[in-house]
Amino acid sequence: MERSLYGTGARGLLQPVVAGLVTALVGFSASFPLVVVGLRAVGADQGQAVAALFALCLAVGGLNIWYAVSTRKPISVAWSTPGAALLASAGHQHSGYPAAVGAFIIAGLLTVATGLSSRLVGLIGRIPGPITSAVLAGVLWPLCLAPVQAAVGLPGLAIAPIAVWLLLSRLARRWAAPGALATVLVEAVVRRHSGHASALGVALMPHFSFTVPRFTVGALVGIALPLYIITMAAQNLSGQAVLRGLGYRTELRPALLGTGAVTAVGAPLGVFAVCLAAISAALAAGPDAHPDPRRRWIATASAGVFYLALGLSAALSAALLAASPPLLIATIAGLALMGTLGSALSNAVSDERHREAAVIAFAVTASGISVLSIGAAFWGLVCGLAIHVFLRRDPPTAAATPAATPEPSRVSVANSHTDPLLPAG
DSSP states (O other): OOHHHHHGGGGGHHHHHHHHHHHHHHHHHHHHHHHHHHHTTTTTHHHHHHHHHHHHHHHHHHHHHEEEEEEEESOOEEEEEHHHHHHHHHHHOOHHHHHHHHHHHHHHHHHHHHOHHHHHHHHHHOOOHHHHHHHHHHHHHHHHHHHHHHHHOOOOHHHHHHHHHHHHHHGGGHHHHHHHHHHHHHHHHHHGGGGGGGHHTTTTOOOOOOOOOOOOOHHIIIIHHHHHHIIIIIIIIIHHHHHTTTTOOOOOHHEEEEEEEEHHHHHGGGGOOEEESSHHHHHHHHHTTTTSSHHHHHHHHHHHHHHHHHHHHHHHHHHHHHTOHHHHEEEEEEEEHHHHHHHHHHHHHHHHGHHHHHHHHHHHHHHOOBBBBHHHHHHHHHHHHHHHHHOOSSSSGGGGOGGGGHHHHHHHHHHHHTTTSSSGG
């Protein structure tokens, strides 16, 4: 029986297909509330956010299928979960959602430029990891406060999903965030008045919403640059490190060109950032996907198919969430981000040489300040780098020591066991 399920031939497809289904379900359910929160925060209305979620599912699904089939390697693509968190912290732009769309285009073009120039990859790689981790932690911090605030402000609604999250974190960690989301959706169905049924039914059809971009300095500096840097450092570089750690020799350039181009072209539809997946790579490229590494690409291709199917449910999922208080939606995102926050904070303070700069970068980013209409993530990165240069005590060659080389792979693979959210970002 085992040979028929996991051997070669058509019957041997079951294990990688199931792995692809798990990857898509966990990735989508654990992070789509954050996508909706982030897009709404930068000015998208409910219809635009739902349409963007649909477009993101199509982009992620299509790229997963393309890379898997064309390379025969489990190269996983996802939307940028850290990027969605950045949008949630960036806030409404001076010129509204069109300015954010313009920033998405620039971030995509910067990714394409990086794929065309190895120097840009090296430049991003030279930013100290603790500082980028600190900025990421600062971006996540306000969202991770939401469960605490909801437990006090909305105890009747928040206690149940928090309890489910805690229970599943102990019994089946990867399903903790999806379980909490399912609890909230059940609460929304129970609370929804029957008079809303017809209006909800109209909203269930998937659709696209085109937004004419507007380019402003505030959005370009406050969203585009941090979105590009965080996505590159936390997703693209880490995703490649995970694949190489699992034995796959992959080039970063084709992935950057493809995901950057899709982001730039799809930005008017709400595609804010697609990128290499860090944790999805571990789920789809690890031994659980298939004993034979040469057949694990099937898991990635299957995940792509399931993402296309999940895109059809985007409107229903978002409509059910819309029936819940915004703080409760933020609570689900915050619960799913707890593991990511813990890893980011740990990485930020792990190296004593960069600790002061990282702490300052975290404090500035978490403060939520806006100066010259530019958000806190940019200023956190600037302050962290400035303090790093000012306090630098190690010789210039210390960062290039061989001992530091394997670290990204080790951290990325380790995070895959603790954070169920990053598969979608």
